[in-house]
Amino acid sequence: MNKSVDNLSKIKRSLTRRNRAEARFQWYGRVAIFIGLAAVAVLFIDIIGKGHGAFQATYINLNVSYDQELLGIENLSDPEQLVMGNWDALPKLALREKFTDVSGRRDKRRLYGLLSNGAGFDLKDRLLANPQLLNTTESIWLLADDDIDTYYKSWLDGEAYAARLSDKQVVWIDQLHEQGLIHLQLNSNLFTRGDSREPEQAGIRGAVMGSLLTLVLTLMLSFPIGVSAAIYLEEFAPKNKWTDFIEVNINNLAAVPSIIFGLLGLAIFINFFHVPRSVPIVGGLVLTLMTLPTIIITSRAAVKSVPPSIREAALGMGASKFQMVLHHVLPLALPGMLTGAIIGMAQALGETAPLLMIGMVAFIVDIPGSFTDPATVLPVQIFLWADSPERAFIEKTSAAIMVLLTFLIIMNTSAVWLRKRLERRW
Amino acid sequence: MSPADTAKPAKAASKPAAKPAVKAASKAKSKPKAKTAAIKTRKAVAPKIKAAQNLDIADHQETVGKSFSDNAKMTMRNINVYYGDKQAIYDVSIDIAKNEVMAMIGPSGCGKSTFLRTLNRMNDTVEGCRVEGDICMDGENLYAPKLDVVELRARVGMVFQKPNPFPKSIYENVAYGPKIHGLADSRVDLDEIVENSLRKASLWEEVKERLHQPGTGLSGGQQQRLCIARAIAVSPEVILMDEPCSALDPIATAKIEELIEELSENFTIAIVTHSMQQAARVSHRTAYFHLGKLIEVNPTEQVFTMPQHQLTEAYITGRFG
Numbered sequence: 061m062n063k064s065v066d067n068l069s070k071i072k073r074s075l076t077r078r079n080r081a082e083a084r085f086q087w088y089g090r091v092a093i094f095i096g097l098a099a100v101a102v103l104f105i106d107i108i109g110k111g112h113g114a115f116q117a118t119y120i121n122l123n124v125s126y127d128q129e130l131l132g133i134e135n136l137s138d139p140e141q142l143v144m145g146n147w148d149a150l151p152k153l154a155l156r157e158k159f160t161d162v163s164g165r166r167d168k169r170r171l172y173g174l175l176s177n178g179a180g181f182d183l184k185d186r187l188l189a190n191p192q193l194l195n196t197t198e199s200i201w202l203l204a205d206d207d208i209d210t211y212y213k214s215w216l217d218g219e220a221y222a223a224r225l226s227d228k229q230v231v232w233i234d235q236l237h238e239q240g241l242i243h244l245q246l247n248s249n250l251f252t253r254g255d256s257r258e259p260e261q262a263g264i265r266g267a268v269m270g271s272l273l274t275l276v277l278t279l280m281l282s283f284p285i286g287v288s289a290a291i292y293l294e295e296f297a298p299k300n301k302w303t304d305f306i307e308v309n310i311n312n313l314a315a316v317p318s319i320i321f322g323l324l325g326l327a328i329f330i331n332f333f334h335v336p337r338s339v340p341i342v343g344g345l346v347l348t349l350m351t352l353p354t355i356i357i358t359s360r361a362a363v364k365s366v367p368p369s370i371r372e373a374a375l376g377m378g379a380s381k382f383q384m385v386l387h388h389v390l391p392l393a394l395p396g397m398l399t400g401a402i403i404g405m406a407q408a409l410g411e412t413a414p415l416l417m418i419g420m421v422a423f424i425v426d427i428p429g430s431f432t433d434p435a436t437v438l439p440v441q442i443f444l445w446a447d448s449p450e451r452a453f454i455e456k457t458s459a460a461i462m463v464l465l466t467f468l469i470i471m472n473t474s475a476v477w478l479r480k481r482l483e484r485r486w
Numbered sequence: 487m488s489p490a491d492t493a494k495p496a497k498a499a500s501k502p503a504a505k506p507a508v509k510a511a512s513k514a515k516s517k518p519k520a521k522t523a524a525i526k527t528r529k530a531v532a533p534k535i536k537a538a539q540n541l542d543i544a545d546h547q548e549t550v551g552k553s554f555s556d557n558a559k560m561t562m563r564n565i566n567v568y569y570g571d572k573q574a575i576y577d578v579s580i581d582i583a584k585n586e587v588m589a590m591i592g593p594s595g596c597g598k599s600t601f602l603r604t605l606n607r608m609n610d611t612v613e614g615c616r617v618e619g620d621i622c623m624d625g626e627n628l629y630a631p632k633l634d635v636v637e638l639r640a641r642v643g644m645v646f647q648k649p650n651p652f653p654k655s656i657y658e659n660v661a662y663g664p665k666i667h668g669l670a671d672s673r674v675d676l677d678e679i680v681e682n683s684l685r686k687a688s689l690w691e692e693v694k695e696r697l698h699q700p701g702t703g704l705s706g707g708q709q710q711r712l713c714i715a716r717a718i719a720v721s722p723e724v725i726l727m728d729e730p731c732s733a734l735d736p737i738a739t740a741k742i743e744e745l746i747e748e749l750s751e752n753f754t755i756a757i758v759t760h761s762m763q764q765a766a767r768v769s770h771r772t773a774y775f776h777l778g779k780l781i782e783v784n785p786t787e788q789v790f791t792m793p794q795h796q797l798t799e800a801y802i803t804g805r806f807g
Contacts, residue, residue: 299613369650373713375611376646377663378639378720387662388652 107465111458117247117260118204118212120174120236122154125197126187136191147180151202159232170226174233176203178261201245206259206452208233212242224451250459254427255441259452262445264460266427270340270420270435271409271467273428277344278351278408283401285348286355290397293356294363295385314353321350322417330418337419338434346414351404358400362393395482402475406468412439438464550794551784552771555583559724559754560605565619567600567609574600578619578780580773582724587746587755589769589786591762593801596775598758602726605756606642607635623724640667643717647729649709651701651716656693659701659712660684663720679719687715688745707738714745718753725749727757731764743768762802766790774798 128134130153133145155171156162162171176182179202186200187193204212207224212233214221222230236242253263297303325346329335335342366389374384415421420436421444428435436444438460445457554561558581567575575597582588590598600609607628609615621628628638640663651659660680663669670676680697684690689711693704701712710730717725727746731739746755746768759765765772765786772789774782774797782795793799 367650369646369648370652371611372608372644372646373650373652373716374662376606376608376639376644377666377716378636379662379666380636383666387666392653 107458107461111455111460111462113213114250114455114459115247116213116244117249118209119201119243119245120204120208121199121201121241121243122151122158123197123199124150124154124183124202126150126183126193126195127153128195136188136194142184142188145184147184148177149180150183151175151179154202159235167228170229171232173205174208174229176205176258176260178256178258179203201243203249203260204242206450209260210452212237213244216244221451250456254425255423255436255444256425257423259448259450259456262453262456264438264441264463266424267436267438267441267460268463269428270343270424271437273340273431273435274343274347274420274437275405275409277340277431278347279401279405281344281348282351282355282404283397286352286401286404287359287397289352290356290359290363291385291390294360295381295389310353310356314357317413318350318411319413319417321346322414324349325414326417336432336434338422338424338436340428340431340433340435342418343415343420343435343437344431346418347408347411350411350414351408354404354407355397355400358403359393359397362396362400363389365396366392395479398482399475399479402471402478406471406475409437409467409471410439410464412437412443415440416443438467549579549780549783551782551788553580553773553780553783555581555586557583559584559586559623560756561620561622562605563620565601565604565617565621567597567604567618568614568616569612570614574778575604576778578775580780580783582754582756583771584754585750585752586771587750587757587769589765589772590756590758590775591760591765591772591801592775592781594760595777597778598773598775599728601775602728602756602758603644605724605726606639606644608639608644610635640720641722642724642726643720643722645710645713645717645725645727645730648733649706649713651704651709651712653700653702655698656684656701656704656712657697660715660719663716667720669720683715683719684712686718686749687711688741688748689715705738707734707741710734710738710742711745714742714749718749722753724754724756727755729758729760732760739764762790774801776801 127150130149131145131147133141135141152172155174156168159171162168182203183200208229211220211222211225211230215233225233233242249261250263252265253261254266256262293303293306325342329342329345330337335345370388370392371384374388375381379387415437421440422434422436423444424434424436426433442457442460442464445453445460560582562581563579565575565578566573578601590602592598603609604617604621605628607617609617617629623641627633652662654662657680660683661670661676664676664679670679681690681694684693689708692708693712701709704712710733714725714730731742734742743764746757749755750770757765757769769786771783772786773780774789774793774795776797782789782793782798784794788794789798790802793802
């Protein structure tokens, strides 16, 4: 009797110790999660704080007269004349008319510096779309230069950054502001234009299209190859030293630094097969090499998770092995395979290093329309912008990061959603 | 061969008699007046039963009872099965007669499931599994190189231990076999096959309203009957059942057993079971396996009332298993 009482007190003592250990462990977990979330929060706050400005751009309102003589154009439908047209004269004239007291070459150059040097071409596009405007005058919002944009945004925020502006320019902006002729509006250029040396004209459309083309090719190549390899290895291949060797090497490939794949692509696809540089084809091929191990590994896991009882049932019914795979294993493993593919694609979307090696880091203004057009991709665009000296590229870089992260979040969320949605339970 | 066999049981039975300790263990219950009558507590008996297991099986060569039939559907001769280096079945010879229900019983790991799975070559899928000996159905060797397992499995259906319907609709489950074998010429044909199969598996009344709902949504017993319906949809000649009721409750079990009895009118059935009562209820003949050897085959009634072999007796009286 005494002994059992003794034991009970021992158990009680050890129980408090055990409970404390468990509580401690739970706290470790909570702290770890908090640190992780805090890191993510800091990242997001920093990026959004820096990048939100890029979604707005500064515009200046001017009265533009589409003067045929000034342009030197007789026929709007003649492409040669359009090229020769003096489009820059339109915004310059408008500025001179607005600030009539400006004289002297230097001041005039500063005055013209208020507007983006692409303003003339914007007006050309507008005129071509609306030919009836010829020889009329209209009040229109024109894109401001990036230095003006940076100054105006920082001035609105209360910490004016005027280092790159002359005093006169500051005065002009003040005047425009008082008259309500300068304002911020949605920066559609960011989503509709390709890269540019002028930050206010630079957009991510080219990079997004490049990413899209590259990813489409990557998916088209890596998903069928990866799934076939996974199914063959899991269902058909004999289990011997060779398949073990292959398995080890697939896992090794998954751990190879991505820049090595870039070098491989450079050596094989470009130097040996003479695929053109900088094009989505070669990017897609390199990213396929890189994503294949991921897709094979996740697909194999998905095939493995199909219960053997289903296989037995199919075989027991007289299904051939191929029918068993096609009718039963594949449909059941598909959600897992798709999840793996999406995660692989997300990885490929964020990949920069291998693409640097195959020339997708070039400065490309045109928006790629096919697999053989020179292109760059979003993460490389971020890299390029981060490297640019203009202050206005800081917010562009952050904005591009936000767009990239949005795509990644969408892809990863859809992977989770797909898994939850399609997953079957037995 | 079968007439000559009749003399063997006696011989086989007399062999172990040379070892008094073993004999004592197995006879302790039936003949209390033997010289070991004093040993009555379980403690004393247990080690001797162990001895019975270890010694007898090593010596055991011959199957006692009536292994063979004049009206055989399947004939198995000198079957040895190996998993890699490990031998799982030792020299088993047995016939399964037409339209008979053959029960296979024995302690866990005795090889009865392995043996059952050699009958439709399900063991082919197991890595390192090797089958020796002759297995014939209607005189045709099932392990002939030119025989296609797909055809064999259409002729020898199988029902597994755990109900394993495909994660598809009830209809699709039953229609799968006829579809892949091209048995139905039209949709109407297929509908008829599905209905008939479900009727034969006495499931039709319960599921006719929800044929297009997933088969995995049925109860365990219904799922198992669905698997039986699926198996009989391709009109096999033989149905193999591997402990079909081990995952079911008693009511579902009773239904399956009733079904087995009905099915035996049209099919030849080989059933592996852990439940001796079940073997006694549903089967015509019973085969007792022990550590990979076929110990005794006899009409079920005889096995459960007057087993010929002491190991069989030990097993059915619950002394090991």
